[in-house]
Amino acid sequence: MEDGFAALSKIVSERESEIVAHWRQLLVTASGGTGRIKDAEVEKQCRDFLSAFAAGLGAGATVATDPAFDSARELLGGVSQSRANQGFTPTETATFVFSLKEPLFEQVRASYPDDTARVASLGWDMTQILDQLGLYTMEVYQRSREDVVRRQQDEIAELSTPVVKLWEGILALPLIGTLDSARTQVVMENLLQAIVDQSADLAIIDITGVPTVDTLVAQHLLKTIAAARLMGADCIVSGIRPQIAQTMVHLGVELDVVSKATLADALALAFQRTGRTVVRKAVAKG
């Protein structure tokens, strides 16, 4: 008897049009007619995948990782990736492969109308391989989603480095998130530029939003503080939480600047240093 996978390959290539027609219909129904992907595009994806699938099976592949399935996997990877980027759910994405089972099984049955044992064994082979390809689809989907998140993180990092003017000559730099080297460079340049532009005497670097202060972060802070000093501004570091302060002591890093628990305390000190006092006046009620 002919090997099951070779038989499947033959069925897929000989009955491609029937399979595609049925498969497409299932995909359209599954997407709830949202029309997020154009019909023509779906049809092309279906056809391309089927021919790569048939070729892989024909070349003797019996598991999804077989090199003979390289182009089938590549196609699925592309489908997965574009769906992940468009915000499709995992289910919607996996449906692409899984919904091929029904039309394919139907054609297997039609090919062997009188041989139930053959139909059952081919059905089993088909299910095995499509499940594996479905899992592969999910892996790619997952990786693509992670890439999307990473890109968003990069964008957030760019956005969240403003230098804020608190008062005449007093700047604040609220740092939020991870201080990797690329971002720190931007932060430092922004701060130095602002110090020059506004002839600032004091810069408050607030690290309340920095989750981890390791020696690399400390080194970036030290460099920033030294550069600010060269431009004529003193720094105050605020927002060092107690657990971070303790960790810094164990690491052995010293920032060698005045530090304050909160940004408010730092501002009070900045006022004091620049000869200002804050006075509270009675406020008329009503």
Added chain:
Amino acid sequence: MPIRESDDVVRVRQAVRVQAVAAGLGLVDQTKIVTAASELARNTLDYGLGGTVRIETFTGNPRRGVRLTFEDNGPGIPDLERALTDGYTTGGGLGLGLSGARRLCNEFEIESVVGQGTRITIARWK
């Protein structure tokens, strides 16, 4: 998990934080092990030319905590004592990563063979 690029260091920190919370460590101990992990992950990347970290929690008697094993197949460290000296660096850092990580942990073991690589195991418990 792999340590191949700078973003992996961030991921290691996050994973260690999650495990430290799961092991029931308090905020100070969490911060210490996460910071130590950050140092060693960065060294694995910068000096070890990339590698891996294994994260384990132990919740049995008498201790609860997290153990991390960093491994790389990089050039190795020729003089461990020197590398563990405060301020010693070959890469323009502060030279406080290894020595600081040792002070931040309850357990610190380092094995290194020149030309073969480095393995460092640390643990923090309560």
